[in-house]
Amino acid sequence: MKENILVVHGGAPTAVMNASLYGVIREAEKYSNIDHIYAAIGGSGGILKEHFLDLKTIEKDKIESLPYTPASAIGTSRDALEKEDYEQIADVIQKNKIRYVFMNGGNGSMDTCGKIYHACKEKKYDVIVVGIPKTIDNDLAITDHSPGFGSAARYIAGTVNEICQDIRALPIHVCVIEAMGRNAGWIAAASALAAGKDENGPDLIYVPERAFDEDAFLEDVQRIHEKKGGVVVVASEGLKTKDGTPIVEPIFTMGRATYYGDVSAHLANVVIQKLGIKARSEKPGICGRASAMFQSSVDREEAILAGKEAVCAAMEEKTGIMIGFQRTNDIIYQVKPIEIPIENVMMYENCLPDKYINPSENGVTQEFIQWCRPLIGEKLPQYVSFR
Structure with a gap:
């Protein structure tokens, strides 16, 4: 059965937000069951308006430019959503036969991610929801650091x-x-x-x-x-x-x-x-905040990895999680992706x-x-x- 993906950007842009989008696209293309890779244009408000773009229709050279393009190619937002908005979002997701939702953002966006997850769950919709970390402030909990x-x-x-x-x-x-x-x-x-x-x-x-x-x-x-x-x-x-x-x-x-x-x-x-x-x-x-001239190559590659790992986790039916990073070597820099329950990162600030x-x-x-x-x-x- 063919299934659809939805990618949403939330909060402030970064230098590598599009790199995570690239990771989602490239990993999702490997799965024959994926029909459309939708992007919500303009963040969570784009879901409510059903303003979707099928990224499979975009030229290959533009997709390849994503990791080096600052800010958000699909647009982002800081919409103040209420309970009824989340219920409507869940209905829009179901209506458009979207099985997998990927929310890319920071604290506020992970709160949104968790609430979308719970709204779909309460309505008994069979939807997988996974968070992809993004914040220049580096204040997401548990993960060693965040792309951006x-x-x-x-x-x-x-x-x-x-x-x-x-x-x-x-x-x-x-x-x-x-x-x-x-x-x-x-x-x-x-x-x-x-x-x-x-x-x-x-x-x-x-x-x-x-x-x-x-x-x-x-x-x-x-x-x-x-x-x-x-x-x-x-x-x-x-x-x-x-x-x-x-x-x-x-x-x-x-x-x-x-x-x-x-x-x-x-x-x-x-x-x-x-x-x-x-x-x-x-x-x-x-x-x-989103300087391509100062983009870190490590940051870019980890942002791509976060997007890919989110898709891999979703395809294994893992939901209500955010992808994070854990250091595995204190002498030579190495990290591995980890899966964090979304409740553990919703609106929790990780300070210095x-x-x-x-x-x-x-x-x-x-x-x-x-x-x-x-x-x-x-x-x-x-x-x-x-x-």
């Missing part, structure tokens, strides 16, 4: 590396770089990989897993400025004070969403006003553990650097300075 993070880590490390060269050449001011990751500091921490053999990396790194102390921050900046002249600071966008208050007040709220001002601009202003030192802010923002944050709470440990370095792929350029 390695490329975002490479971007922040490469960008900070170049900024450090700029500040070393003209060491007269403080540069504060804002990293994405409102509740988890993985991306900010990855900026530490900017340091090469000469250790010319960021001077200070602040992550949301630690309460931000403005006085300690100013003391750190003053001390380093007196010693070096130029200071490079990486600050997570989600920094909060000891009582949990964001260090920058909200500037706009709409429904469930709250928008904050720039942490980097705020901290640069604090340095100018309280220390009298020239300072500037940089906010790469979404420039590093204590062992990866230095005792001064203004940087990371060597253990974090050793853990993170393989994920960014090829070594970053090593620059020369005669200072």
Whole structure:
């Protein structure tokens, strides 16, 4: 009997989201029972609208370009779904004779994945639902890391590396770089990989897993400025004070969403006003979220693998799971795919553990650097300075 597949993208794009899509397509083509490989155009909303594209009809050269194409070729979303929406989604899936559903996304998308799984189960529809991990924030539970993070880590490390060269050449001011990751500091921490053999990396790194102390921050900046002249600071966008208050007040709220001002601009202003030192802010923002130029080859290959493994698991009638990764060798980087019950990853945030944050709470440990370095792929350029 012929059966159909549905692939859905959810949440923010990444540099390797399409690589996982490629993995699903290429693995699904191996099975004679698969008739259509549908993509929901525009995320979960695309399911409700029955806006489907059969990926089997797309030219081969375009499919082969997917692993190197940033963001999402089929579109993604952050739709706020209610219980009745999930019931409707289950009916649409049944109506279109879809047997296998693959949800590619992060925390919110895995919550959606789990709810689609339960909605189909409650209606007694014979549907297999499997999650494919994706998040630049690296905050999905249980899996060692998630596709999307390695490329975002490479971007922040490469960008900070170049900024450090700029500040070393003209060491007269403080540069504060804002990293994405409102509740988890993985991306900010990855900026530490900017340091090469000469250790010319960021001077200070602040992550949301630690309460931000403005006085300690100013003391750190003053001390380093007196010693070096130029200071490079990486600050997570989600920094909060000891009582949990964001260090920058909200500037706009709409429904469930709250928008904050720039942490980097705020901290640069604090340095100018309280220390009298020239300072500037940089906010790469979404420039590093889906950068093909900084795509990690390791990230790309693991994203493809996650897509393929999802199809393999589904064909073995495994459902209500997410594909993850487990390290198998602490000396030479090796991972193996694992299957994680979807309930264990639905809306659970995996934050930076204590062992990866230095005792001064203004940087990371060597253990974090050793853990993170393989994920960014090829070594970053090593620059020369005669200072």
